[in-house]
Amino acid sequence: MNGQSAGRRRRAAPWGLWIAVTVLVLLLASALLAPWIAPYDPLAQNLQNKVQGPTSEHLLGTDRFGRDVLSRLIWGGRNAFGGVAICIAVAVTLGVPWGTVAGFWPRYLGTVLMRVSDIMIAFPLLVLAVAITGALGSGLVTSMVAVGLVLAPNIAQLTRAGVLAVRENDFVESARLSGVWEPILLVRHVLPIALRPVVIQLTIFTGLTFVVQGALAFLGLGPQRPTPSWGGDLNDAYSQILAAPLQILPPGLLLGGVVLCVYRIGDTLRDRMSSNLARTERTENDVVVV
Amino acid sequence: MTAESAPPLIQHNDDGPAALEVSDLTVRFGSRRDALRAVDGVSFTLRRGSTLGVIGESGSGKSTLVKAIAGLLPVAEGQVRIAGNSGPPQPAAPSVGRAGQVQMIFQDAMLALNPGRAVWQSVVEPLVPQRLFVPRRFRDRAVELLARVGLTPDFADRLPSQMSGGQRQRVTIARAIAGRSPLVMCDEPVAALDISLQAEVLQLLDDLRRDLGLSYVFISHDMSSISRIAHDVGVMYLGQLVEVGPAREVLQTPRHPYTQALIRSIPRITLEKREPETQLLEGEIPDARRPPSGCRFRTRCPFAQEICAREEPRPELVEEPGRDTGSAHHTACHFWREIRDGTAAPRAH
Numbered sequence: 307m308n309g310q311s312a313g314r315r316r317r318a319a320p321w322g323l324w325i326a327v328t329v330l331v332l333l334l335a336s337a338l339l340a341p342w343i344a345p346y347d348p349l350a351q352n353l354q355n356k357v358q359g360p361t362s363e364h365l366l367g368t369d370r371f372g373r374d375v376l377s378r379l380i381w382g383g384r385n386a387f388g389g390v391a392i393c394i395a396v397a398v399t400l401g402v403p404w405g406t407v408a409g410f411w412p413r414y415l416g417t418v419l420m421r422v423s424d425i426m427i428a429f430p431l432l433v434l435a436v437a438i439t440g441a442l443g444s445g446l447v448t449s450m451v452a453v454g455l456v457l458a459p460n461i462a463q464l465t466r467a468g469v470l471a472v473r474e475n476d477f478v479e480s481a482r483l484s485g486v487w488e489p490i491l492l493v494r495h496v497l498p499i500a501l502r503p504v505v506i507q508l509t510i511f512t513g514l515t516f517v518v519q520g521a522l523a524f525l526g527l528g529p530q531r532p533t534p535s536w537g538g539d540l541n542d543a544y545s546q547i548l549a550a551p552l553q554i555l556p557p558g559l560l561l562g563g564v565v566l567c568v569y570r571i572g573d574t575l576r577d578r579m580s581s582n583l584a585r586t587e588r589t590e591n592d593v594v595v596v
Numbered sequence: 597m598t599a600e601s602a603p604p605l606i607q608h609n610d611d612g613p614a615a616l617e618v619s620d621l622t623v624r625f626g627s628r629r630d631a632l633r634a635v636d637g638v639s640f641t642l643r644r645g646s647t648l649g650v651i652g653e654s655g656s657g658k659s660t661l662v663k664a665i666a667g668l669l670p671v672a673e674g675q676v677r678i679a680g681n682s683g684p685p686q687p688a689a690p691s692v693g694r695a696g697q698v699q700m701i702f703q704d705a706m707l708a709l710n711p712g713r714a715v716w717q718s719v720v721e722p723l724v725p726q727r728l729f730v731p732r733r734f735r736d737r738a739v740e741l742l743a744r745v746g747l748t749p750d751f752a753d754r755l756p757s758q759m760s761g762g763q764r765q766r767v768t769i770a771r772a773i774a775g776r777s778p779l780v781m782c783d784e785p786v787a788a789l790d791i792s793l794q795a796e797v798l799q800l801l802d803d804l805r806r807d808l809g810l811s812y813v814f815i816s817h818d819m820s821s822i823s824r825i826a827h828d829v830g831v832m833y834l835g836q837l838v839e840v841g842p843a844r845e846v847l848q849t850p851r852h853p854y855t856q857a858l859i860r861s862i863p864r865i866t867l868e869k870r871e872p873e874t875q876l877l878e879g880e881i882p883d884a885r886r887p888p889s890g891c892r893f894r895t896r897c898p899f900a901q902e903i904c905a906r907e908e909p910r911p912e913l914v915e916e917p918g919r920d921t922g923s924a925h926h927t928a929c930h931f932w933r934e935i936r937d938g939t940a941a942p943r944a945h
Binding site for chain 1: 663668696700704710
């Protein structure tokens with residue numbers, strides 16, 4: 307990109323985007339630096355001070371075992387971000403080759419691969435994730451691998467659609483005429499464009515994964531107690547909801563806020579990438595990428 | 597056309613080697629039962645250093661023909677021989693078969709250039725087909741090639757979206773000549789350009805042909821482009837060549853009723869209001885899946901007789917008194933002589 311379009315991009319950048327990026331960067335940093343910045347041991351119980359509201363000593367109060375909520379959320383961030391990273395990594399390493407193969411050999415192999423993905427997509431996401439986690443055993447890694455497995459067929463279908471659309475382009479045929487090897491063709495001409503919608507979808511899945519991860523932890527399928535996790539802490543707070551209704555606010559708002567921030571970034575990505583594509587479509591009256 | 601082999605339609609008096617020989621080329625889409633014969637038994641020879649213009653309506657199989665010649669589509673029957681070397685049809689692996697022998701210039705340069713790659717990388721692609729990354733030193737070669745097509749060096753680092761349509765088409769032309777492929781398929785290369793640019797790009801293509809000894813198969817539905825650049829002209833209808841010969845003859849004294857109707861249907865610049873033409877093409881091109889029996893043009897032909905439904909016309913040599921030498925003129929019509937002499941009776945409507 308040249309300076310001109312970079313300038314246009316800077317002007318267009320809205321505050322919401324910067325807030326979203328800042329919040330996520332701060333949360334990620336606090337999770338990484340948890341041993342140094344968390345004010346208390348997240349596991350240390352103090353039954354004399356349980357279920358407190360915010361105080362100067364405990365900024366977000368304490369839970370039903372008297373543990374510092376802020377410290378637990380900071381430590382829980384490690385599981386949250388780490389878990390999402392595992393999930394997305396699984397979805398991408400499985401889904402992208404899956405869809406690429408299906409897009410390059412669409413007739414037989416591709417049909418089989420897509421039917422498999424259709425079947426997997428037919429199940430509700432959470433139900434399938436719970437089932438796989440049940441088979442693999444509860445825990446942060448297994449539950450997040452399970453979610454990644456469930457998301458992979460979506461990534462595969464999106465990748466396949468992109469590959470099919472791009473490989474029809476004249477520049478791919480021109481490369482064939484020049485004798486470009488198929489693997490190079492794939493890396494050089496097809497995937498960089500075919501994967502644009504996948505990148506957009508991944509931001510949406512990232513937000514979704516935070517929610518699903520919270521839900522699985524809430525159901526007791528994520529990190530096991532007393533390990534701090536946002537969903538698990540939400541469940542703890544929920545069990546106290548009649549005695550201390552405000553306890554659900556810190557983990558709940560945090561989870562919701564993170565998802566909103568991720569979606570805000572995803573929106574920007576989508577607008578930017580699809581407007582690039584739309585420009586090509588409009589001026590050239592033909593579709594480069596769906 | 598039937599499977600029995602027909603002689604190449606253009607025969608030359610000089611014995612110079614042909615750049616391209618196509619014999620009985622057939623391209624099918626779909627399964628055998630309901631196959632669409634997009635190109636059906638086309639034969640011609642392209643002289644080295646010359647341009648064959650191919651005209652015809654949309655859906656006549658022009659693009660399919662050049663893609664099959666280039667090896668981008670599987671050849672069902674027939675042969676494509678490039679530059680004298682026997683190139684057997686390579687339906688299985690078109691990407692290896694004719695690599696480097698043929699290049700192609702497409703109608704829409706925006707789609708023919710990777711939108712995410714700098715222009716210089718696209719231009720030198722035929723030189724580095726088996727490297728993942730294009731070495732930086734090839735940029736100098738790209739600049740030379742860009743200069744050859746009239747673009748200054750500062751275009752080398754641009755993206756296709758940062759250029760005009762004419763500039764983009766020049767880039768694809770530079771790529772087509774980069775690998776020194778002697779044969780170039782031009783699929784309506786100027787159709788998407790402004791009228792003012794069309795002449796420039798045509799001139800560029802013709803200069804390159806002369807200087808580099810290239811041979812073109814040039815598709816267009818625009819007769820004026822064809823008359824400017826083509827030495828020979830072939831006319832396609834429903835996957836078959838119905839008339840082929842020297843451009844001057846085919847365009848000025850066409851012998852096939854389809855060619856005659858095509859040429860009559862060209863709008864001319866005139867200030868007087870003209871009488872409506874009597875014999876314009878009527879109706880749509882028929883479904884190529886179920887072509888008419890016998891002569892495929894008979895459903896729209898004003899001179900069609902009973903025999904036209906029964907028998908497929910073979911290409912016949914048009915012998916004209918005092919015609920100049922060059923390639924032979926063939927037409928596939930039962931009644932071309934009668935039509936020429938004005939004794940054929942137009943069908944009553």
